[in-house]
Amino acid sequence: xxxxxxxxxxxxxxxxxxxxxxxxxxxxxxxxxxxxxxxxxxxxxxxxxxxxxxxxxxxxxxxxxxxxxxxxxxxxxxxxxxxxxxxxxxxxxxxxxxxxxxxxxxxxxxxxxxxxxxxxxxxxxxxxxxxxxxxxxxxxxxxxxxxxxxxxxxxxxxxxxxxxxxxxxxxxxxxxxxxxxxxxxxxxxxxxxxxxxxxxxxxxxxxxxxxxxxxxxxxxxxxxxxxxxxxxxxxxxxxxxxxxxxxxxxxxxxxxxxxxxxxxxxxxxxxxxxxxxxxxxxxxxxxxxxxxxxxxxxxxxxxxxxxxxxxxxxxxxxxxxxxxxxxxxxxxxxxxxxxxxxxxxxxxxxxxxxxxxxxxxxxxxxxxxxxxxxxxxxxxxxxxxxxxxxxxxxxxxxxxxxxxxxxxxxxxxxxxxxxxxxxxxxxxxxxxxxxxxxxxxxxxxxxxxxxxxxxxxxxxxxxxxxxxxxxxxxxxxxxxx
Amino acid sequence: xxxxxxxxxxxxxxxxxxxxxxxxxxxxxxxxxxxxxxxxxxxxxxxxxxxxxxxxxxxxxxxxxxxxxxxxxxxxxxxxxxxxxxxxxxxxxxxxxxxxxxxxxxxxxxxxxxxxxxxxxxxxxxxxxxxxxxxxxxxxxxxxxxxxxxxxxxxxxxxxxxxxxxxxxxxxxxxxxxxxxxxxxxxxxxxxxxxxxxxxxxxxxxxxxxxxxxxxxxxxxxxxxxxxxxxxxxxxxxxxxxxxxxxxxxxxxxxxxxxxxxxxxxxxxxxxxxxxxxxxxxxxxxxxxxxxxxxxxxxxxxxxxxxxxxxxxxxxxxxxxxxxxxxxxxxxxxxxxxxxxxxxxxxxxxxxxxxxxxxxxxxxxxxxxxxxxxxxxxxxxxxxxxxxxxxxxxxxxxxxxxxxxxxxxxxxxxxxxxxxxxxxxxxxxxxxxxxxxxxxxxxxxxxxxxxxxx
Numbered sequence: 001x002x003x004x005x006x007x008x009x010x011x012x013x014x015x016x017x018x019x020x021x022x023x024x025x026x027x028x029x030x031x032x033x034x035x036x037x038x039x040x041x042x043x044x045x046x047x048x049x050x051x052x053x054x055x056x057x058x059x060x061x062x063x064x065x066x067x068x069x070x071x072x073x074x075x076x077x078x079x080x081x082x083x084x085x086x087x088x089x090x091x092x093x094x095x096x097x098x099x100x101x102x103x104x105x106x107x108x109x110x111x112x113x114x115x116x117x118x119x120x121x122x123x124x125x126x127x128x129x130x131x132x133x134x135x136x137x138x139x140x141x142x143x144x145x146x147x148x149x150x151x152x153x154x155x156x157x158x159x160x161x162x163x164x165x166x167x168x169x170x171x172x173x174x175x176x177x178x179x180x181x182x183x184x185x186x187x188x189x190x191x192x193x194x195x196x197x198x199x200x201x202x203x204x205x206x207x208x209x210x211x212x213x214x215x216x217x218x219x220x221x222x223x224x225x226x227x228x229x230x231x232x233x234x235x236x237x238x239x240x241x242x243x244x245x246x247x248x249x250x251x252x253x254x255x256x257x258x259x260x261x262x263x264x265x266x267x268x269x270x271x272x273x274x275x276x277x278x279x280x281x282x283x284x285x286x287x288x289x290x291x292x293x294x295x296x297x298x299x300x301x302x303x304x305x306x307x308x309x310x311x312x313x314x315x316x317x318x319x320x321x322x323x324x325x326x327x328x329x330x331x332x333x334x335x336x337x338x339x340x341x342x343x344x345x346x347x348x349x350x351x352x353x354x355x356x357x358x359x360x361x362x363x364x365x366x367x368x369x370x371x372x373x374x375x376x377x378x379x380x381x382x383x384x385x386x387x388x389x390x391x392x393x394x395x396x397x398x399x400x401x402x403x404x405x406x407x408x409x410x411x412x413x414x415x416x417x418x419x420x421x422x423x424x425x426x427x428x429x430x431x432x433x434x435x436x437x438x439x440x441x442x443x444x445x446x447x448x449x450x451x452x453x454x455x456x457x458x459x460x461x462x463x464x465x466x467x468x469x470x471x472x473x474x475x476x477x478x479x480x481x
Numbered sequence: 482x483x484x485x486x487x488x489x490x491x492x493x494x495x496x497x498x499x500x501x502x503x504x505x506x507x508x509x510x511x512x513x514x515x516x517x518x519x520x521x522x523x524x525x526x527x528x529x530x531x532x533x534x535x536x537x538x539x540x541x542x543x544x545x546x547x548x549x550x551x552x553x554x555x556x557x558x559x560x561x562x563x564x565x566x567x568x569x570x571x572x573x574x575x576x577x578x579x580x581x582x583x584x585x586x587x588x589x590x591x592x593x594x595x596x597x598x599x600x601x602x603x604x605x606x607x608x609x610x611x612x613x614x615x616x617x618x619x620x621x622x623x624x625x626x627x628x629x630x631x632x633x634x635x636x637x638x639x640x641x642x643x644x645x646x647x648x649x650x651x652x653x654x655x656x657x658x659x660x661x662x663x664x665x666x667x668x669x670x671x672x673x674x675x676x677x678x679x680x681x682x683x684x685x686x687x688x689x690x691x692x693x694x695x696x697x698x699x700x701x702x703x704x705x706x707x708x709x710x711x712x713x714x715x716x717x718x719x720x721x722x723x724x725x726x727x728x729x730x731x732x733x734x735x736x737x738x739x740x741x742x743x744x745x746x747x748x749x750x751x752x753x754x755x756x757x758x759x760x761x762x763x764x765x766x767x768x769x770x771x772x773x774x775x776x777x778x779x780x781x782x783x784x785x786x787x788x789x790x791x792x793x794x795x796x797x798x799x800x801x802x803x804x805x806x807x808x809x810x811x812x813x814x815x816x817x818x819x820x821x822x823x824x825x826x827x828x829x830x831x832x833x834x835x836x837x838x839x840x841x842x843x844x845x846x847x848x849x850x851x852x853x854x855x856x857x858x859x860x861x862x863x864x865x866x867x868x869x870x871x872x873x874x875x876x877x878x879x880x881x882x883x884x885x886x887x888x889x890x891x892x893x894x895x896x897x898x899x900x901x902x903x904x905x906x907x908x909x910x911x912x913x914x915x916x917x918x919x920x921x922x923x924x925x926x927x928x929x930x931x932x933x934x935x
Binding site: 066157158171173174175176177178382385 | 483506507508514521522525526527530
């Protein structure tokens with residue numbers, strides 16, 4: 001194993017994290033809430049540690065094999081969260097380190113589940129950092145590192161493959177470094193558009209920034225207990241709904257639109273599945289809550305927002321959907337499973353996997369009727385290799401297994417009811433944010449014990465990195481010389 | 482530049498990794514997904530699964546934005562189709578690998594009609610390389626520069642050679658009859674050194690010298706290597722390289738004995754090569770080799786499909802005292818190991834093809850601002866010999882070399898001034914229009930001004 005290179009890469013990532021804290025530091029200085037020193041201290045720590053790692057481990061050997069690539073990615077995410085939690089502790093906003101770690105993991109994995117009972121009146125810098133972790137974590141820290149450091153662009157496909165969501169890695173231009181740059185550029189531009197769109201609604205710039213970062217990364221941290229519902233404005237609701245759907249789309253689609261192939265872009269099969277499922281579930285949800293709101297437009301406003309929020313795995317809420325009828329709640333759980341498109345910032349199992357498996361399922365049904373008929377599964381107009389189908393199938397099984405085992409382990413703590421525990425685990429693995437019951441939109445994860453929070457943090461990381469990198473890190477073969 | 486390579490085989494892969502190192506954006510198309518996955522893992526290129534002769538696959542690979550399309554699949558016909566469709570879809574320059582001798586005669590028509598800008602035939606190129614080596618048997622490798630007026634020659638220094646173990650600057654004073662040649666590069670234990678005056682050659686070094694061919698011949702005579710011209714050649718294997726090579730060297734008055742195990746192939750070959758002795762039999766059979774007078778041969782060339790067979794019979798021939806043994810080896814990574822066994826001359830069709838293609842790609846880059854006329858990669862790409870034309874108005878024109886600073890790891894090897902070859906010393910200068918050959922250990926040099934400064 002090329003340990004020197006691993007240290008070097010981790011050093012680079014710590015430096016990138018230090019740079020990522022600078023905006024939060026500036027905001028802390030600007031508002032003067034007294035949290036600037038917490039950022040200064042963390043940045044200093046990151047720069048010293050990252051600098052040392054880079055300076056002490058010179059290597060010409062830049063070959064990164066699959067094993068090392070996956071290890072770097074999972075270690076990087078653990079380290080990022082461990083250090084990202086420090087400002088919360090240093091500023092005294094979250095004095096307990098385990099709580100702070102949960103909050104940081106929840107931020108970076110774009111989950112948005114919080115243990116903070118009171119979010120109003122906290123220092124601005126801290127709140128900004130909390131939301132900014134969504135933005136970085138959404139597109140990926142290693143992708144960012146790759147975009148910033150051109151010399152890394154050797155054998156880096158393993159890094160990006162481990163970090164970017166979806167069953168297969170699709171480059172949009174031949175070089176990985178250029179791909180990373182383009183992705184971040186599209187991401188940044190869309191984020192700015194979202195921010196600007198929110199301003200005319202009367203939101204102040206800070207609130208708009210917090211909610212834009214939460215939407216772009218499909219995270220869901222808010223600086224109000226009532227989340228987006230605090231603004232009680234149909235405009236804010238619809239704008240946020242629109243952008244939550246936008247950030248759930250594969251970014252390669254936007255690149256195609258820009259480079260002139262919009263026709264090809266709208267032909268994207270995953271996009272059609274995504275919009276189709278979204279429209280269908282929104283309609284059903286809106287109808288099932290019709291009696292709560294009296295008229296269809298209002299029901300649609302709340303329904304469309306909530307489905308977009310949970311399907312894109314953002315986790316904002318405009319109403320306490322805990323109080324909705326069971327039909328609506330079940331529909332929301334359904335989209336928490338599916339998530340959005342591969343190559344977006346969202347979590348969940350991803351639409352293309354669901355699509356492929358549905359088709360594979362149909363094939364099996366057909367096979368029982370016509371056993372000798374040769375059939376292939378086609379997706380995006382191309383034959384899906386049996387190998388890929390197998391991987392997707394195993395992935396979905398592992399997803400379910402993680403969910404059930406996670407629920408068992410959480411329930412062993414003896415707290416809350418089944419609905420709470422099951423949706424708490426689902427919301428963590430799918431990186432959504434709120435669940436149902438005690439962890440619903442008005443609740444928080446504060447009531448869980450410390451070790452349950454560590455377990456949930458692990459599940460969030462596993463969900464964000466699509467399970468296998470995190471499990472591989474725990475496998476003894478990974479650490480064998 | 483954007484380069485599209487169709488066919489992720491040996492040549493496609495090697496070419497992609499070389500071009501990537503030079504900073505081009507590479508897209509590879511292949512039908513075998515497993516091969517593509519391996520490539521994607523090790524190279525930073527875009528891989529597209531599909532048939533390269535299929536328009537929609539080419540469109541997906543953005544062929545309309547490709548500066549060069551290189552078709553190097555196993556099939557000539559697919560390569561041609563691929564170039565035809567690629568050209569129609571907007572590829573600026575197309576290169577096809579076409580190896581079947583059947584197409585040889587109609588090649589120029591095919592090129593014109595199908596819009597193929599250039600074709601490459603690996604077997605023919607390999608045969609050409611071997612025939613050049615046979616012409617100058619003292620060298621293990623030879624490469625012409627400046628339209629053939631300068632030769633870059635590689636040979637293995639042996640124990641007792643008069644050039645060994647002495648600083649280079651003392652050589653001419655000690656041996657007054659030793660002609661002046663330029664010692665461009667020395668390969669020692671896998672490392673490439675650009676020698677200065679204090680440098681001493683050790684036995685076992687692979688030395689590259691440059692001069693015109695008359696001087697080179699004198700040089701080798703002087704150090705006691707003047708092998709007599711080759712008259713009798715024995716070849717193992719009746720493949721395409723053998724066919725092309727036999728055709729070529731028959732014209733050079735060499736006699737060819739050729740072993741081919743397959744009776745039908747042997748019969749066809751004897752029809753195609755009326756002057757050669759085509760022997761039907763197993764060329765690895767020692768009795769048969771001796772029966773055909775292996776020991777009396779001037780050269781033995783092992784060109785079968787199997788590297789191992791080539792190596793074994795090559796060693797046997799060396800053992801029997803054949804002065805020049807050439808073996809074909811596709812696994813270039815083992816070059817040093819095979820060399821250490823005494824088989825210093827190896828040819829690799831893959832590398833030769835890659836070199837030729839790289840040269841053309843660089844020639845295309847030329848048109849976009851660089852001035853490399855010719856490029857030759859020494860020692861598995863660890864050093865390069867580059868030929869430039871000095872342009873009017875460049876700062877180094879007319880200044881004696883001793884007043885110029887040359888980049889570290891680089892050497893002005895040869896100046897070709899008005900058809901005259903100059904091995905440059907401190908007082909020589911470059912005039913506008915001269916061909917200048919640079920040897921460098923750094924790759925990616927694109928202009929003479931990067932190497933020489935005032």
